[in-house]
Amino acid sequence: MALSYFALLLCSQTALGQSAPASPRWADILAPAAVTWPAPLPRVTWRTDLSAAIDEARRDSRPLFVTLRCLPCKQCADFDKDVLEGGPLLEPLLRQFVTVRLTDMRELDLRLLPVAQWQDLDLSWWGWFLDPAGRVYGVFGGRDEISDTTRISAAALAATLRRVLDHHYDPRRSQWNIDAAAPALGGRPRTPVDLPGYASWRRIKPAAAGADNCLHCHKVAEILRQPAIDAGRFDKRRDFDDWPFPENVGLTLERDDGLRVRTVRPESPAARAGLRRGDELAAAGG
Numbered sequence: 696m697a698l699s700y701f702a703l704l705l706c707s708q709t710a711l712g713q714s715a716p717a718s719p720r721w722a723d724i725l726a727p728a729a730v731t732w733p734a735p736l737p738r739v740t741w742r743t744d745l746s747a748a749i750d751e752a753r754r755d756s757r758p759l760f761v762t763l764r765c766l767p768c769k770q771c772a773d774f775d776k777d778v779l780e781g782g783p784l785l786e787p788l789l790r791q792f793v794t795v796r797l798t799d800m801r802e803l804d805l806r807l808l809p810v811a812q813w814q815d816l817d818l819s820w821w822g823w824f825l826d827p828a829g830r831v832y833g834v835f836g837g838r839d840e841i842s843d844t845t846r847i848s849a850a851a852l853a854a855t856l857r858r859v860l861d862h863h864y865d866p867r868r869s870q871w872n873i874d875a876a877a878p879a880l881g882g883r884p885r886t887p888v889d890l891p892g893y894a895s896w897r898r899i900k901p902a903a904a905g906a907d908n909c910l911h912c913h914k915v916a917e918i919l920r921q922p923a924i925d926a927g928r929f930d931k932r933r934d935f936d937d938w939p940f941p942e943n944v945g946l947t948l949e950r951d952d953g954l955r956v957r958t959v960r961p962e963s964p965a966a967r968a969g970l971r972r973g974d975e976l977a978a979a980g981g
Contacts, residue, residue: 732864803887845950
């Protein structure tokens with residue numbers, strides 16, 4: 696199982712393989728700004744049609760929050776329930792978003808949610824943040840070997856929702872050029888069924904691929920690995936452990952914040968990069 700943890704990393708163009716400014720003005724980007732959020736929506740509505748939700752977000756200029764949850768899976772069920780119910784911590788923030796809930800990965804549009812690049816698909820709860828054009832602002836979720844909630848919490852999600860809203864409505868954002876390029880959305884969606892490994896995986900596991908069965912997140916992970924297996928190039932260590940923990944570079948993060956550095960191991964890569972306790976991570980790969 697791949698191990699992973701993300702709270703919110705703004706997805707810069709460099710991280711997505713696009714050209715980006717030589718030196719983003721992070722001092723300006725991270726400086727406080729006078730941000731005004733619009734009036735919230737009357738209630739939280741969990742939509743199931745991602746394409747229609749994109750149209751709604753464009754019409755209202757609101758960000759999207761898209762959750763991935765395979766209903767039969769017991770992993771992440773408690774956290775998923777907390778998000779759905781909202782409560783006093785999450786509901787006021789969720790009402791600022793066009794919220795979407797996908798429960799079958801056949802509904803996954805890989806042009807909008809490029810999961811192979813951005814998340815661990817094995818037994819993990821995930822939420823994606825998009826702008827109305829489909830740009831990825833960031834992702835939230837993950838797990839470790841202990842449980843599916845060791846590294847995420849409702850408080851961390853609330854902090855992430857606030858960060859996304861502040862970023863989305865910051866009047867300076869258009870000057871920074873740090874958001875990823877908008878995906879091309881013409882034609883039909885590209886789904887996991889279109890992945891190179893799907894046909895081979897379906898032959899090997901016809902029961903799991905049946906039309907009456909939900910295409911679970913972990914099945915998409917299997918489909919992504921299938922070409923390497925077919926070619927005899929599959930390496931368990933390399934191809935399972937795609938998403939290293941912050942501890943691998945010498946960091947621990949505050950669970951209920953998600954991005955604030957709690958400790959830095961002496962002489963680690965993080966220490967050599969100048970990170971210190973109390974720093975807040977803003978971007979990765981860019």
